[in-house]
Amino acid sequence: MGIAAKSSNSLAFIFRVRLPFHAFTYSTSNSGSRDYVQNPNQNRNQFLQSVRDVCKARAFRNLDHALHLFDTMLHLRPLPSIDYFNHMLGAIARMKHYSEVITLIREMESSGISLDVYTLSVLINCFCHLNRVGFGFSVLARILKLGYQPDCITLNTLVKGLCLQGNLGGAVSVVFDSIREKKGYKPDVITYGTMINSLCKVGETGAAIRLLRKMEKGNFELDVVLYNTIIHSLCKDRLVTEALNLKSEMMSNGIQPDVVTYTCLIQGLCNFGRWKEATSLFKEMEQKKIMPDVHTFSILVDTLCKEGMLTEAKEVFDVMIQKGIEPDVVTYSSLIDGYCMQNKIDDAVKAFNMMIERGCLPNVFSYNTLINGYCKNKKIDDAMRLFHEMSNKGMIPDVVTYSTLIGGFCRVERPQAALEFFYRMRAYGQHPDLQTYAILLDGLCKNKRFDEAMTLFQEMEDNKLHPDIVIYCILIDGFFNAGKLTTARELFYSLPTKGLQPTVPTYNIMIKGLCQEGLIDEASELLEKMDENSCSPNDRTYNRIIQGLLQHNESSKAMKYLQIMVDKGFSANATTVAMLFDLLSSNQVDNNIQEFFQNPVQDVADSCRTGAATNLILGLALGYKSVIIPIFATSIAIYLSFSLAAMYGIFVSALGMLSTIGGIAEVAGMSHEICERTDALDAAGNTTAAIGKGFAIGSATRVSLTLFGAFVSRASIKTVDVFTPKWRLLLGVLAGSLVSGAQAGGNLHAKALGPKGSDAHKAAFIGDTI
CATH class of the missing domain: 1.25.40.10 (Tetratricopeptide repeat domain)
Incomplete structure (x- = not known):
């Protein structure tokens, strides 16, 4: 199409007026309707049939082809029926040229063509797709005014348009109010x-x-x-x-x-x-x-890899190939990531190469996954090789790629290279995000490059990239580890002015750092403030304060927090337990420690003095003792059940008689309030009567068992009597087992424990036995 034609099209778009198509140069070569278009009036029927066929087959080469046919139809005399135009409009609408359809309908009206309900429905559809539902309702009003009855398709189009706009309330109104009630519309x-x-x-x-x-x-x-x-x-x-x-x-x-x-x-x-x-x-x-499709398989492979079940993930992957479903880049990337998480970098590389060999082109995510694996294994040179390979293949590394490599340089203690790569990233148009800054700041702090870290931190604020609480945690921890107490404090107490609320990890870092500096009272005060600030301490918080207190010989306070920690359901970690045992083995054990470690813990500790065997014996002893209370409770339950069985039967029988009380009250003409109460009793009685039927069936079973028992006795059959319940005998058996269990537990306990305070006992604490 020439320049003049393009200019005309631009003007037509601005003024929403479409110029006649014969104003343009157009070739109809290879068109099924070529002969008819050259002289359509002589071949009218063939031309119109060819237009209908092209519309049904959606065989337009492009929009220009469709517009040319429409323009030709518009100049036929007499004008074709509205059906041919509707076919054309529907076909162009399916090509998603909604604005053109609206313009064509206006041309039809200008040419004197009367629109029918289908034409107007197409117009509504176009308005809705252009997010102009209000115009669609105007067309609906026109349909009703012309006396047409809108069908479900027309109204469904409006409902869809409202939903696309997010106006669900309007959609509900159309469906359930205005249309259904007033116009007979049924969704x-x-x-x-x-x-x-x-x-x-x-x-x-x-x-x-x-x-x-x-x-x-x-x-x-x-x-x-x-x-x-x-x-x-x-x-x-x-x-x-x-x-x-x-x-x-x-x-x-x-x-x-x-x-x-x-x-x-x-x-x-x-x-x-x-x-x-x-x-x-x-x-x-x-x-x-x-x-299953490729998406189903990919989900399973990804999940199994994340669960560390690489063998199972590989089996699913192999089944996928056996069933003829070719893995896509997502499947391969999940498998590569699974290998990298378990540091099986060689297997990850094999999977990456397999992906390429099978014709699946890796994307940026695939490269990032393998680069991350290399960086975790401190193979930064291999990671950089992949980075250059990405660039050579025309892929643009994203912020994840650069962030991963920056972290890789920091991991191998090359902070200068990480900084250079960071500035290279910005030079190539990639803007670092908060995670990028966090990775680089963490690497600089761990490599004791605090001046560069503070410069970078200041640069973030200057660029209006507001640091989050994670950034502050990294800096506070880094400065504490470097012994820069003042800077760490300033950063922490500046958080409220930055609009940030300290989190549990933030408090944990501060408490650990203050304890390292010997500021135990300040650390304790900070712990007390956590609950005031709606930030509940966790197990790490208590372990760190306890460790700090024990390191500075504050055993009384340590025991207080230890008791609080236990009461809240937290457990001491290995470091805290080791410090407590070291304290117990010394001669500086005060009353608080002795009161906290009462008999249960002492017994376990005492049993370890001669090795693991006595500890196992103590475990058996505690096992025997643990059944005493359950057996005792079970025995009491059996005794009460059989002793009160008769009373229970009388109670159930009496309650069952209530099944007729409702009828009695109703026949007697009692008041409404009384009938309401008796109805509830009636219901209870009916339920109990049903239960009574169950007892009757059980009684019949018991009778049959008794008769069978009598037959066995009369026939002098030697067998175990299981027909007469000897519950007192059962109680005796349980009581006997209770006594024997208690005695065995006591004996084993005695064997497991030696005399407390003996030299051997003290030696067990000093050595590595405990």
């Missing part, structure tokens, strides 16, 4: 499906489910697509159990799940680490002859 499956899809997209899964229930009551024919939409949304909302229940409900309604259903559920289960259930669903797919 169909497409209407509800459109609204359910839109509700799920905006996170209103509960409303989508309520709409599904409304469809069930309305006897709509539900399909798997509707259920899949809600199942996918439930999984996104982390409601996987509810999604599984919906899948069971769907199957009970005779709708079989498809690959999309299973893939959504497997993804949801894997996100929660419920990989066993995910693999069960995968096997269920195979049993139902539903072929």
Whole structure:
């Protein structure tokens, strides 16, 4: 098309006026309607039929081809019927040239062509796709004014347009208020499906489910697509159990799940680490002859790799290839990442090379995954080789690539190279994010480059890239480790002025640093302030304050925090336990320590003085002793049950007689209030009567057993009597076992423990036995 034509098109777009197509130079070579277009009036029927065929087959080469045919139709005399124009408009709309369709419809009206309901419905569709739903409603008003009855397709188009705008309230109003009540419009499956899809997209899964229930009551024919939409949304909302229940409900309604259903559920289960259930669903797919797709396999491979189950992940990967499903770049990247997480860098490289050999081109994410593996294994040269390979292949490294390599340089103690790479990153147009700064600052602090770290920190603030709490934690920890107490304090106490709230890790770093500097009182005060600031201490907090107190011989305070830690359900870590044992083995044990470590802990410690064998014996002793209370409680329960059995039977019989009290009150004409009370008793009586029937059946069974027992006795059959319940004998057996258990436990306990305070006992604490 020439320059003049392009200029004309630009003017037409500005003024929303389309110039006649015969104003342009156009070639109709290789067109199925070429002969007819050259002289359409002589071959009118053939031309119109060819236009209809092209529209149905969607065989337009481009928009210009379609516009040329439309322009030719518009100049035919007499004008073709509206049906031919509608075919053309629908075809151009399917090509997503909505603005052109609106312009063409205006030309039709200018040429005196009367629009029908289909034409106006196409116009509504175009307005809705252009996010101009208000114009769509104007066209709807015109339809009604002309006396046409809009069909479901027209109104579904408006509902979809409102949903695309996020105006779900308007969509509901159209469906349930103005249209259905006043114009007789009945929503169909497409209407509800459109609204359910839109509700799920905006996170209103509960409303989508309520709409599904409304469809069930309305006897709509539900399909798997509707259920899949809600199942996918439930999984996104982390409601996987509810999604599984919906899948069971769907199957009970005779709708079989498809690959999309299973893939959504497997993804949801894997996100929660419920990989066993995910693999069960995968096997269920195979049993139902539903072929998993590449996405399903990729999810399983990725999850198994993250769980550290590389062997199983590789088996799934191999099955995938055996079934003829070619892994994509996501599958390979997940496998490579799994190998890298377990430091199997050679296997990761093999998987990377296999991906290339099988014709799957790696992307930036694939390269980043392998580069990260190299950096973790301190193979920075190999990582840089991959970086250059990316660039040579025309790939643009992203911020993750640069951040990973910066971390790799810091890991091998090359902070200067990390800084140079950081500035190179910015020179190439990649803007570092907070994580990039965090990685570099952490590397500089660990390599004692504090001046560069503070310069970089200041640069962040100058560039209006506000540091987050992670950045401050890195700097505070780094300055504490370098003995720069004043700087670390200033950074911590400046957090409120920066609009940041200290987190538990922030307090832990401060408490550890203050304890290292011997500022125990300040560390204790900071711990007390944590609860005031709605920041509850965790096990690391208590372990660090206890360790600091023990290091500075503050055993009384240490025991106080140890008791608090235990009361909150936290456990001492290995370092804290070792320090406590060191304190116990010294001669500086005060009363607080002795009171805290009472008999249970002392016994375990004493039993270790001669090795592991006596410790095992003590374990057996405690096992025997642990059954004393349960056996005693069980014996009492048996005694009470059999002793009060008769009373229980009388009570049940009396309660069962209440089954007629409601009828008696009603016949007697009692007041409404009395009848309400007797109805409740009547219900209880009926329930008890039903239970009584159960007792009757049980009694019949007992009678038959008694008769059989009498026969055995009369026939002098030598057998064990299991027909007469000897519950007192059972109590005796339990009591005997209780006594023997207590005696055995005591004996073993005595064997396991030696005299406390003996030389051997002290030697056990000093040595490595405990």
